[in-house]
Amino acid sequence: MEDKRITVAHVQLSSCCGCLISLTDTYEKLLDVLNSVDLVYCQTLMDVREIPKADIILVEGAVCLDDHHAMEIAKEVREKGKIVVALGACAAVGGITRFSKGGQMSKPVQSSFSSLTEVVKCDLAIPGCPPSPELIVNVITAVIEGNTEYLKPFVRYGERKYEACGCDLIINAINKSLCMGCGVCAASCPTRAIEMVEGRPLVSSQLCIKCGVCSFQCPRIEV
Amino acid sequence: MEPLGSYKSIISARATDSRILKRSQDGGIVSAVFIYGLENNILDGVIVADKEENFKPVPKVVTTPEEVLEAAGTKYTVCPNLSVLKSAIREYGCERIGVVGTPCQIISLRKVLKYPVGFRHLVNKVALLLGIFCMENFPYMGMKTIVEELCGVKLEDVVKMDIGKGKFWVYTRWGDAKSIKLKKTHPYEQISCHVCTDYTAELADISTGSVGSPDGWSTVLIRSEKGEEIINKMIEEGYLETKPVDEGKFGLGILKKLALTKKEKNMKEIEHRKELGLPVPPKVC
């Protein structure tokens, strides 16, 4: 029985650890519900040095192109993971790391960050800063059960190699005369960058952290 | 094509509480269900469309029967009810939320429940989805034009608006009623409504509207077990008065006809957009 359990690894690149916190918020539930997951690698939580082969490798964070080590890890997860999941905004669409431009201590020379989806092929990508615990459980469950219908949008996000932004709502919903003013985009935004004005989202570019949640949640945009 | 979506049963009903009927749009089903839910610990907060002066719609989380009553009545303009979804659990700390919405809002909420990417610990706190029938909606300035320019009434003087008998009605605080042919309001419709094919909020737990029942009554589609349970309790305990829905031309007949008309007309618009290579609303749930 033991060797049948699905192995899951969590690898962190340039990120804040928020996605991991969201993941651990679910972990007991995952064990309870599925009793089939084995966390085999997670630097923050356990003492395993080498990234092992795993059924699912969840990768959090953007890839620093000025850091060879980060590039090596990106390559390594692709080789070792059966399914590579870009977990959260930074890995999936760039998120807040899109604002990085170097000059910071302790590594002032590191200035270029790209989403994991831009660097290696990702089987799935989940936007969100962070994605909710429930959503992460749903995705992992769908992977285990082979529920491809549920995973479709995440497969597509894995294929897209460009950033996300609150303006996606303007371009893909409002400009296409599809927005009907449900307001869900505004509620979903982690930084409250969206205010509803006369039934339409108004996005503050000062507050938007390019997490990709609003346009994912919009029921009028194909994801 | 099933014009009304799937449902367990359909009835005509109205609230028995006169305080509700005095303020509600039709049979007061939405307000009655919410008040019953709040008073019986089935719900601890509900999301409604309240209004400020000049009929400005305001989405609100409310927790008392008084506030539910305050927000009763239809606002014929877009009210982004779901924009306060997160605030219901974060700021109000609700654990059993009821939400009322137009069919598009119900679809949007179902998508949240299926893919709660940006909604931590929300899913199991959404307890009841109430859908209201909807043929089309108006942007705020569209509604203003209809009321002020076509009906000649200042928005500040309006106490109620209604659509019925082929007309758009405006009731003033002095007790006057003004109306214009519904046809005249079409140019002011929200264009994104023209790609919407859901008339009766097919994904709600309970859907309700005026069409299909006599004046002052509502048609109620009971769709889920949750919806059935609460409606049955309300009937048993005397909160709702019911009668079988009229199966004839002016009951179920007209309801199905309108639902089908919306589907067919807007499917055409969707096809037209596809021909032009424009995006159309995706299938969500």
Ligand SMILES: Cc1cc2nc3c(=O)[nH]c(=O)nc-3n(C[C@H](O)[C@H](O)[C@H](O)COP(=O)(O)OP(=O)(O)OC[C@H]3O[C@@H](n4cnc5c(N)ncnc54)[C@H](O)[C@@H]3O)c2cc1C
């Ligand atoms: C834009 C629009 C178009 C409609 N078109 C039709 C139609 O074609 N045929 C039909 O039979 N019925 C239609 N309705 C529904 C109808 O007008 C009543 O709202 C419904 O019958 C409920 O009445 P009630 O007495 O049960 O509810 P009430 O007790 O009066 O409560 C109504 C509830 O709806 C909420 N609400 C009001 N306006 C909005 C809004 N704009 N967005 C979201 N929530 C809102 C209020 O907060 C309130 O809680 C429409 C409603 C709207 C908002």
Ligand code: SF4
């Ligand atoms: S507007 Fe908000 S939800 Fe949308 S991408 Fe920006 S931060 Fe994310």
Ligand code: SF4
């Ligand atoms: S989520 Fe709703 S309000 Fe926001 S852009 Fe989409 S349709 Fe419009």
Ligand code: SF4
């Ligand atoms: S017609 Fe459709 S899109 Fe327009 S408000 Fe009604 S339910 Fe929403």
